[in-house]
Amino acid sequence: MSTPAARPWARRTGPGVEAVLWRATAVFRAVSCAYAGALIANGYGEYRYPLGGLAVFAVMAAWTVVAARVRGGRLFGVADVAVAVACLLATGLVETREHLADGRPNLTVSWVAAPVMAWALRGGARRGVAAALAVAVPDVALRALYAEVFSQTTFNGVVLLLMVGVIVGYLGRLAIDAELRMARAVALETATRERERLARDLHDSVLQVLALVRRRGGELGGEAAELGRLAGEQEAALRALISAEVLAVVPGPRLPGSGDDDGGTADLRALLRPYASASVQLATPATPVVLARAVARELAAAVGAALDNVAAHCPPGTRVWVLLEDDGAAVTVSVRDDGPGIAPGRLVEAERAGRLGLAQSVRGRVRDLGGTVEIVSAPGQGTELELTVPR
Amino acid sequence: MGGVRVMVVDDHPMWRDAVARDLAEAGYDVVAACGEGRQAVRVAAAVRPEVAVVDLRLPDISGVEVTRALAALDPPARVLVLSASGEQEDVLEAVKAGATGYLVKSAARAEFLDAVARTVQGDAVFTPGLAGLVLGEYRRLAAVPAPAPDAPRLTDRETEILRLVAKGLTYRQIAERLVLSHRTVQNHVQNTLGKLHLHNRVQLVRYAIEKGLDTP
Incomplete structure (x- = not known):
């Protein structure tokens, strides 16, 4: 039945599926009761005990009112079936044997399907079928033992009751479960969003403090300057982490069940973000630069190799700027450092001498992507690499 | 004081x-x-x-x-x-x-x-980061399926200068490299922001008129 988790949600957003189904059952019960009443009024003069027919209708009407107000638990469900069966069996006292043998319906007509629906809603298809049998067996017994006939109509009635039990039970559960799952998903999403917001706020204030420590520490000098430097490193690391977290989710098709480089896409900004540090500044567009995942990875790796090259060949304290541009037809990443620069011819010389660092790790990667690398450098002016990959 | x-x-x-x-x-x-x-x-x-x-x-x-x-x-x-x-x-x-x-x-x-x-x-x-953002924004405005005729555009010179700013060059270094005066570089950079700002204001006004917010 409705678990505590489902209830508050159902209450908050108006009647849930379950409430609607229960209301439908109550309406069905009332309409069936009215129909049975009409039939009883119609056959009033032909009954063996006409007043008995009236009494049965009174009981049915009273119970219909009670059942509309009390949804109840298992005990009420048992009483529900008991009342239905009692009213059904009362047909044997009120009706004449001949009428029943003729195939006249029971006094209760379709009213007995209501407790079956209630059980199906309460406990699914299995309970629904059990309730249907509990009602059908007395019905069949009445026909077979009292009227001594077993007609097609009786059989149809039994089949219809069983179908009500199965279908209402199955579909009702399905709808209620779907609603519950939906509610859980909504709750989860809300919680996740809230957690993200908290993390953002927390990160922001931590960043502020780190930036402040760095700034003040640098001014005070001595040991404080060392603290300031450490704070600065942590600030850069944290900022890179946050940006990576925010940007890592790239909308785009992911083929299920395939491997890693599966034709999915990636935002190149998110892949470059981890390179940012106190000495490496990153400039990117505000909107995602979406590439095939494999291409984005290779290009990011080439940028990483270029940065490694700066670290290996330039004095400490050299600053690097990485610029990412996307003009629709091609993606360009520029890596510029303010190091001592490379003398003309030295790159070619190095390449010829078999020292393949820059050539292999940057040029090779970009060439494999169908792109080009341009190197501009002069002594004293730093080095600039421009990696361009067509889309 | x-x-x-x-x-x-x-x-x-x-x-x-x-x-x-x-x-x-x-x-x-x-x-x-x-x-x-x-x-x-x-x-x-x-x-x-x-x-x-x-x-x-x-x-x-x-x-x-x-x-x-x-x-x-x-x-x-x-x-x-x-x-x-x-x-x-x-x-x-x-x-x-x-x-x-x-x-x-x-x-x-x-x-x-x-x-x-x-x-x-x-x-x-400008920080290099801001230059990267502004470059990206102009490209975005130009690349929108059907760019509006009044969408702001960068001149070749402005693009060139913004790219150098984004690569961490100072205005002085840019002036040297392009053989311009420091003031000229400054003005070009300024223009790139001015155009974005103006475009934004025009769009806000247009939006207000469309929604009937301009009449009391």
Whole structure:
């Protein structure tokens, strides 16, 4: 039945599926009761005990009112079936044997399907079928033992009751479960969003403090300057982490069940973000630069190799700027450092001498992507690499 | 007295005080220091700052809104955005709303004071990061399925200069490389922001007219 988790949600957003189904059952019960009443009024003069027919209708009407107000638990469900069966069996006292043998319906007509629906809603298809049998067996017994006939109509009635039990039970559960799952998903999403917001706020204030420590520490000098430097490193690391977290989710098709480089896409900004540090500044567009995942990875790796090259060949304290541009037809990443620069011819010389660092790790990667690398450098002016990959 | 009138808007009390102290020590007249956006807009209307140093993340309205309000004052306050995390879209929005400069909070004191001095002069303060954002924004405007005829465009020279700024060259280095005067480089950079700002205002007005907000 409705678990505590489902209830508050159902209450908050108006009647849930379950409430609607229960209301439908109550309406069905009332309409069936009215129909049975009409039939009883119609056959009033032909009954063996006409007043008995009236009494049965009174009981049915009273119970219909009670059942509309009390949804109840298992005990009420048992009483529900008991009342239905009692009213059904009362047909044997009120009706004449001949009428029943003729195939006249029971006094209760379709009213007995209501407790079956209630059980199906309460406990699914299995309970629904059990309730249907509990009602059908007395019905069949009445026909077979009292009227001594077993007609097609009786059989149809039994089949219809069983179908009500199965279908209402199955579909009702399905709808209620779907609603519950939906509610859980909504709750989860809300919680996740809230957690993200908290993390953002927390990160922001931590960043502020780190930036402040760095700034003040640098001014005070001595040991404080060392603290300031450490704070600065942590600030850069944290900022890179946050940006990576925010940007890592790239909308785009992911083929299920395939491997890693599966034709999915990636935002190149998110892949470059981890390179940012106190000495490496990153400039990117505000909107995602979406590439095939494999291409984005290779290009990011080439940028990483270029940065490694700066670290290996330039004095400490050299600053690097990485610029990412996307003009629709091609993606360009520029890596510029303010190091001592490379003398003309030295790159070619190095390449010829078999020292393949820059050539292999940057040029090779970009060439494999169908792109080009341009190197501009002069002594004293730093080095600039421009990696361009067509889309 | 006689100092330039500066206002500080930052929700972090330690930061607000540190920035205000730095500015006061450098000879500026710090006329107000606010921790909330709406308060800042109200106070600014009264104290008429010439320059405002604004944090983007505020508890009530965003720094972008504050920037818009300050830039709409008469005479407008020049806005230097100072932000902690690289809130990319926000920085771009602030520039479109009329901010003329952007600096990360981890910038050194000297760098910060230099940025304020340039903002006072009416010069644009660009970090390489901001140049990258502005370049991206112009490309986005040009690439939208059917670019509007009045969408702002960069001249080749402006693109060239913005790219060099984004690659970390100083205005002086750019002037040397392109054989231009320092002032010319400055003006080109300024224009790129001015056009974005103007476009943004035109769009806001157009939106207002479409929605019938221009008539009382």
